[in-house]
Structures are given as C-alpha cells and as structure tokens.
Amino acid sequence: MKQIFRASLFMGWIVVLESCNPSPERSQPSINQGPEVLDAPVQRFTxxxxxxxxxxxxxxxxxxxxxxxxxxxxxxxxxTLGFSTSxxxxxxxxxxxxxxxxxxQxxxxxxTLDSLIERY
Structure with missing residues (x-):
C-alpha cells in the first residue's frame, strides 16, 4: 500500500512538472494546426x-x-455620384x-455614413 501511494505521488509530480514546463511543440504555433493559424497573419479582407x-x-x-x-x-x-475625395x-x-x-453583413x-463622410 505504501508503494502504491509513493508511485501515485511520484506520477502526480511528473504531471505537475510537465504542465509547468511547456515543450517547444506547445509554445510554438505549428503550420499544421489548421486554417486559424494560417489566416492570422494575413488580412482576409482588404x-x-x-x-x-x-x-x-x-x-x-x-x-x-x-x-x-x-x-x-x-x-x-x-x-449616382461617387465620393468627393479618396x-x-x-x-x-x-x-x-x-x-x-x-x-x-x-x-x-x-x-454611420454621415459620420464617415462630410457631404452626405
């Protein structure tokens, strides 16, 4: 019983230490994580x-x-006129x-349009 307790305690410490020390795979984004990572640096709408x-x-x-x-x-x-200025x-x-x-949408x-342009 004492050995089971020690083994459980030891395994608990390993889990705690692993969660406190992130591996490079967890801290660095990977290109294989999906479209969210790939879309993040690129602006989709311009x-x-x-x-x-x-x-x-x-x-x-x-x-x-x-x-x-x-x-x-x-x-x-x-x-049918466009905007006065660029x-x-x-x-x-x-x-x-x-x-x-x-x-x-x-x-x-x-x-809102009135607040964005002067002459409208």
Missing part, C-alpha cells in the same frame, strides 16, 4: 480606392485578393472591411 471617370472616387472590397464588391458610388444614396472612399471602405472581418446605416 480594399482598393479608385478614381471614376467623372473624377469622383469609389472602392473595391477584396477577399483574399479577389474583388467581392465594387462600389463606384456612395452607398444608400439616390445620387479619403471619404477610404473611410467607408475601411468600415466595410471592419464589418466583414467581424463576420457581419457589409451594410451601412445612413447615420
């Missing part, structure tokens, strides 16, 4: 601002470097990328 023929600006939303959304005019607007287009495109990154409320 955008590019472009100039329209009429001098206004629009943007493309890209998913893994492929165009998934082409926005040549101000969203939720009856006008900064306005960049601001709204950044908002869409943020929403997509959070796995939300790329929708924009008029009040």
């Amino acid at each position: 955008f590019e601002v472009f100039k329209n023929a009429d001098g206004t600006y629009g943007f493309d939303i890209l998913e893994n470097n492929k165009v998934m959304m082409h926005q040549h005019k101000i969203p939720n607007s009856k006008d 900064e306005e287009a960049r601001s709204v495109a950044s908002y869409y990328v943020m929403k997509l990154g959070k796995k939300q 790329p929708e924009i409320h008029p009040k």
Whole structure:
C-alpha cells in the first residue's frame, strides 16, 4: 500500500512538472494546426480606392485578393455620384472591411455614413 501511494505521488509530480514546463511543440504555433493559424497573419479582407471617370472616387472590397464588391458610388444614396475625395472612399471602405472581418453583413446605416463622410 505504501508503494502504491509513493508511485501515485511520484506520477502526480511528473504531471505537475510537465504542465509547468511547456515543450517547444506547445509554445510554438505549428503550420499544421489548421486554417486559424494560417489566416492570422494575413488580412482576409482588404480594399482598393479608385478614381471614376467623372473624377469622383469609389472602392473595391477584396477577399483574399479577389474583388467581392465594387462600389463606384456612395452607398444608400439616390445620387449616382461617387465620393468627393479618396479619403471619404477610404473611410467607408475601411468600415466595410471592419464589418466583414467581424463576420457581419457589409451594410451601412445612413447615420454611420454621415459620420464617415462630410457631404452626405
């Protein structure tokens, strides 16, 4: 009985010591851990601002470097005009990328749009 107790105590100490001393395999991420590790350093959604023929600006939303959304005019607007400046287009495109990154629908409320651009 005394030997079983000592063996159990010894095994308990080994488990404690192993859990306190992480091996390099546990502390270093492995490329074989799945898509979460591979997607982490790479931004999945990006955008590019472009100039329209009429001098206004629009943007493309890209998913893994492929165009998934082409926005040549101000969203939720009856006008067919684009953004006055590239900064306005960049601001709204950044908002869409943020929403997509959070796995939300790329929708924009008029009040949010108003806060992102000056003339709307």
